[in-house]
Amino acid sequence: MVRTNQPLVERMTLVWHDWFSTSNDGVGQQSLMLAQNELLRRSAFGSFDQLAHDITQDPAVIVWLNLNENSRWNPNENYARELMELFTLGADRGAYTELDVRSLARALTGFDFEWSDELGMYDFRYVPARHDTGDKTIFGQTGALTWEQGVAMCVRHPMHASFFVSKLWSYFIATPSSGSDRQALESLYASGGYQVRPVLEAILLHPDFHAGPRMVKPPVVFVAGLLRMLQRTIDGEYWIWYCDGAGQRLFYPPDVSGWDDSRWLDTSTVRGRFDVVSQAVSDRYLDGDEVDDYDETETPDAAVAAARAWAGDPNLTAETTGVLTAFAANALAGAGGWQLSTYRGLRQNALRQLILASPDFQTS
DSSP, X not given: OOSOSOHHXXXXXHHHXXXXXXXXXXXXXXXXXXXXXXXXXXXXXXXXXXXXXXXXXXXXXHHHTTGGGXXXXXXXXXXHHHIIIIIIXXXXXXXXXXXXXXXXXXXXXXXXXXXXXXXXEEEEEEOGGGSOOSOEEETTEEEOOOHHHHHHHHHTSTTHHHHXXXXXXHTTOSXXXXXXXXXXHHHHHHHTXXXXXXXXXXXXXXXXXXXXXXXXXXXXXXXXXXXXXXXXXXXXXXXXXXXXXXXOOTTOOSSTTOOOGGGSSSTTHHHXXXXXXXXXXXXXXXXXXXXXXXXXTOOHHHHHHHHHHHTTOOOOOXXXXXXXXXXXXXXXXXXXXXXXXXXXXXXXXXXXXXXXXXXXXXXX
């Protein structure tokens, strides 16, 4: 995310990582998580129908949601339930019944893998002998349904388009879509063969994306954008823990429903975000002669303007600008002599950090 020249591809990779939430806490093999990450990246703008098909046979998902334990002798409903509830249709909407879950689980039987001390989990495959070949009834249709047919039926369900549009919209726009907008996007999605790109493009061109309420940036989006602005790299694993402190550790979502974006800013995570800023600017402070020889005539307004320019001129509200200006004025109370320069240099350091930690910079 920091070094890419295709940030929207990375943003959608993160969306799919949250959508098809898989944690290495349950997988326990980082190579499988990285392979899944590449799958999600390749699928950034493509067919959701194909993505649902591919994610069902993804090794990390097979382990995470117990598909390898789902056989014709002992069906396991875990993946079938999440495929309907979290990935394609949504809960408590009347889209499916418990019979549908049980029948889809039977359709999804047959996946397995090998394990060795040297390789860990490997040779993920579909084993026909493990598959339940009997008749199943899913959404009122009965037959010897296969796993491919079961997944396709979820995507082609009449209630999938509304689920997909609302969920994708929520990643980019803070307020729900209007009825007319939602219907137009659902029609675009269904008529286009369940392609992601046209719907995503329509969302990003919608006036609500540009003029609607601000959204809190997910922690790793905030960190990546901050490091890109500062032209810093991921130079140590400590960035994992800073992101975790702010509420989001990649490859370790809290559960199968993904991260709770209502907690992106609370009394715990806001401290984590401030720590992120402190670390990010730790080698960017004015120091030594830069502080001691700072312009002793700089006004509070000029100090705020200089700090904003250093930060890439972020879009700050009048309220935030007023608070920063008041701080800049009060920071020099009682200063005199050598302090007139040094305190102004230190004030500039403080303003830079306060801008990057401000509510305006935490939202988009």
